[in-house]
Amino acid sequence: xxxxxxxxxxxxxxxxxxxxxxxxxxxxxxxxxxxxxxxxxxxxxxxxxxxxxxxxxxxxxxxxxxxxxxxxxxxxxxxxxxxxxxxxxxxxxxxxxxxxxxxxxxxxxxxxxxxxxxxxxxxxxxxxxxxxxxxxxxxxxxxxxxxxxxxxxxxxxxxxxxxxxxxxxxxxxxxxxxxxxxxxxxxxxxxxxxxxxxxxxxxxxxxxxxxxxxxxxxxxxxxxxxxxxxxxxxxxxxxxxxxxxxxxxxxxxxxxxxxxxxxxxxxxxxxxxxxxxxxxxxxxxxxxxxxxxxxxxxx
Amino acid sequence: xxxxxxxxxxxxxxxxxxxxxxxxxxxxxxxxxxxxxxxxxxxxxxxxxxxxxxxxxxxxxxxxxxxxxxxxxxxxxxxxxxxxxxxxxxxxxxxxxxxxxxxxxxxxxxxxxxxxxxxxxxxxxxxxxxxxxxxxxxxxxxxxxxxxxxxxxxxxxxxxxxxxxxxxxxxxxxxxxxxxxxxxxxxxxxxxxxxxxxxxxxxxxxxxxxxxxxxxxxxxxxxxxxxxxxxxxxxxxxxxxxxxxxxxxxxxxxxxxxxxxxxxxxxxxxxxxxxxxxxxxxxxxxxxxxxxxxxxxxxxxxxxxxxxxxxxxxxxxxxxxxxxxxxxxxxxxxxxxxxxxxxxxxxxxxxxxxxxxxxxxxxxxxxxxxxxxxxxxxxxxxxxxxxxxxxxxxxxxxxxxxxx
Numbered sequence: 001x002x003x004x005x006x007x008x009x010x011x012x013x014x015x016x017x018x019x020x021x022x023x024x025x026x027x028x029x030x031x032x033x034x035x036x037x038x039x040x041x042x043x044x045x046x047x048x049x050x051x052x053x054x055x056x057x058x059x060x061x062x063x064x065x066x067x068x069x070x071x072x073x074x075x076x077x078x079x080x081x082x083x084x085x086x087x088x089x090x091x092x093x094x095x096x097x098x099x100x101x102x103x104x105x106x107x108x109x110x111x112x113x114x115x116x117x118x119x120x121x122x123x124x125x126x127x128x129x130x131x132x133x134x135x136x137x138x139x140x141x142x143x144x145x146x147x148x149x150x151x152x153x154x155x156x157x158x159x160x161x162x163x164x165x166x167x168x169x170x171x172x173x174x175x176x177x178x179x180x181x182x183x184x185x186x187x188x189x190x191x192x193x194x195x196x197x198x199x200x201x202x203x204x205x206x207x208x209x210x211x212x213x214x215x216x217x218x219x220x221x222x223x224x225x226x227x228x229x230x231x232x233x234x235x236x237x238x239x240x241x242x243x244x245x246x247x248x249x250x251x252x253x254x255x256x257x258x259x260x261x262x263x264x265x266x267x268x269x270x271x272x273x274x275x276x277x278x279x280x281x282x283x284x285x286x287x288x289x290x291x292x293x294x295x296x297x298x299x
Numbered sequence: 300x301x302x303x304x305x306x307x308x309x310x311x312x313x314x315x316x317x318x319x320x321x322x323x324x325x326x327x328x329x330x331x332x333x334x335x336x337x338x339x340x341x342x343x344x345x346x347x348x349x350x351x352x353x354x355x356x357x358x359x360x361x362x363x364x365x366x367x368x369x370x371x372x373x374x375x376x377x378x379x380x381x382x383x384x385x386x387x388x389x390x391x392x393x394x395x396x397x398x399x400x401x402x403x404x405x406x407x408x409x410x411x412x413x414x415x416x417x418x419x420x421x422x423x424x425x426x427x428x429x430x431x432x433x434x435x436x437x438x439x440x441x442x443x444x445x446x447x448x449x450x451x452x453x454x455x456x457x458x459x460x461x462x463x464x465x466x467x468x469x470x471x472x473x474x475x476x477x478x479x480x481x482x483x484x485x486x487x488x489x490x491x492x493x494x495x496x497x498x499x500x501x502x503x504x505x506x507x508x509x510x511x512x513x514x515x516x517x518x519x520x521x522x523x524x525x526x527x528x529x530x531x532x533x534x535x536x537x538x539x540x541x542x543x544x545x546x547x548x549x550x551x552x553x554x555x556x557x558x559x560x561x562x563x564x565x566x567x568x569x570x571x572x573x574x575x576x577x578x579x580x581x582x583x584x585x586x587x588x589x590x591x592x593x594x595x596x597x598x599x600x601x602x603x604x605x606x607x608x609x610x611x612x613x614x615x616x617x618x619x620x621x622x623x624x625x626x627x628x629x630x631x632x633x634x635x636x637x638x639x640x641x642x643x644x645x646x647x648x649x650x651x652x653x654x655x656x657x658x659x660x661x662x663x664x665x666x667x668x669x670x671x672x673x674x675x676x677x678x679x680x681x682x683x684x685x686x687x688x689x690x691x692x693x694x695x696x697x698x699x700x701x702x703x
Contacts, residue, residue, distance in 0.1 A: 007324070012617065030494050046401070047399070047401070048376055048383065048397055048401035048666075049401040049430050050380075051376040051377070051379045051380040051401065051403075052379055052380075052401055052402050052403055052597075053402075054380070057699075068662065070701075072698075121560050125470035132534070134530050136534070137529065137530050137531045138475070138477075138529050138530075138531055138548070139475075139531075139543070139546075139548060154529075156530055158531075158534050159530050159531050159532075159534050159684070160684060161680075161681070161684050161685075242535055243487065244534065247483040247484070247485030247526055247533060247534070247677075247680050248485065248533040248680040248681075248684050249533075249677055249678070249684055249686070249691075250532065250677050250680075259671065264369075264372075264373055266673065267372070267376075267397060267669070267672055271642040299453060
């Protein structure tokens, strides 16, 4: 490689590219390839046979129109929106409240804070299975607890199509609180004490200080929390499979469960790819907003 | 300095490349792999013992690879595209047609396995479009399990018709205990449980909104409105149903013999087994045939496929079937083994009777079963949570037709 005609500079440049190359190859292989593959697949008649013959004839927009004409798709899209918005709102508000609460000094602060982290440590599927038992209409702990309080203990948490989605959102809020709390807590620690002191000297009330000092300074952290939260919530699958399997009567089907069902139960990989692409598209739109927001902040 | 830089960079490219290249699977001449879903410790052990015996007889080593039941199909498909299929795959019988249709299985007849001595229904169970692809070791179906003590105490007899079942279930519902438990969950479990009601009533999977299916679903709804079934039924798997029965929350349950091992772990529980009640006295109780079949995937290596066929023959031989059935409480597929089995476990007699008339879910629809199953799940869940059976099933039939 090092012939005398090559100058030190080109060598240096080569070396630089050499270091970047693995990352580029990695990205192309593990992100680019599957992404392109998924888009192509959504225009193909991709069935179990394809795995043997390698043949997947193109069928135009058939998969797309089939999926869009399926009433279940509209339902799943709506459920996904409700699920994502509800989860983010719940996780964020409670997470922020807890973060503010724990940013003061009081006894057992550290112990309590680490206890609240527990949901984060439990695998999603395990939480799902445990919550399914807690929320059981007849034998669940939650209903017997409500019963002893005299608040009527027969709420059909997961068995009524009207309530199931809300219950799933509540469980996901529970799961998401620690993440929101930890990141926001970190952000709060970064805020210089002087800012709060100055606000106090100006005679601002606690609420006013929070709104006019804490929140604006915290904004970049908030964006990060919401974007990461959105990305992990919109593609939800494992939690719903463990809690309700998409039921009862498709009341908790989301785009994630629909992709799973199309691809791995019906083995119609083309249709599964369509729903997957819709998910990617939604995430991409959100990512653009995020980048925009970040750019204006940089100015 | 820059030289070291360059070589370092080259090395990192090489390492990344090697890591990405992956390695093709090399087949060992005397080692044969069986992929199954025996992830439970006991099933895994029983299978390993059977494979060790057959391996010794045939002079080969048989390795067992167990993956969760829901992943057998997708894993097998992935392995097919990378040309690394195991020598034998144990599919759930409802999945086998899909793999056979894709051209992934070898006709067991060409490997010297015959269906002789296997009851016709069970031979059909392992066949797709008239070709015998899957050898069943044992089969199962659903039955009515009842708590003997509860029934004795209430002085009621084991119900045999729908009217009796409804009446008995109502009578046995008391306090926190329901008369009956069954699974209407949103997965194959629930569909499996609906089949005996649909089929015994003369309903058919090709006509989901037919009056006989509507009637069967209305019967389920009736049990729920009576309060004999828990409203959580729509969220229960068959394992949940068994838990409820064992906890004393249900006096009777619809379930399969695979629960017997767990049921017997509680010595204070006295359970009995009966055929699932039928619409009218004298009707046949038609349950769904369940269980797995051993298949030989199409790997293109004929010599290996022949040996794989011999392994399947050994694992599904009369003797191995009996051992497996006695372990797992399922009914041997082979008629002679089933007769011997009946003598050994007379308490499961009604199960053997029920298996004899049980139907395969995929006999009519083959690979099209999955879309019907999904449509049906949604339908009975809608009906059990308020919608009318008729409109729910009408929607299901539409969905099943358009989904094909």
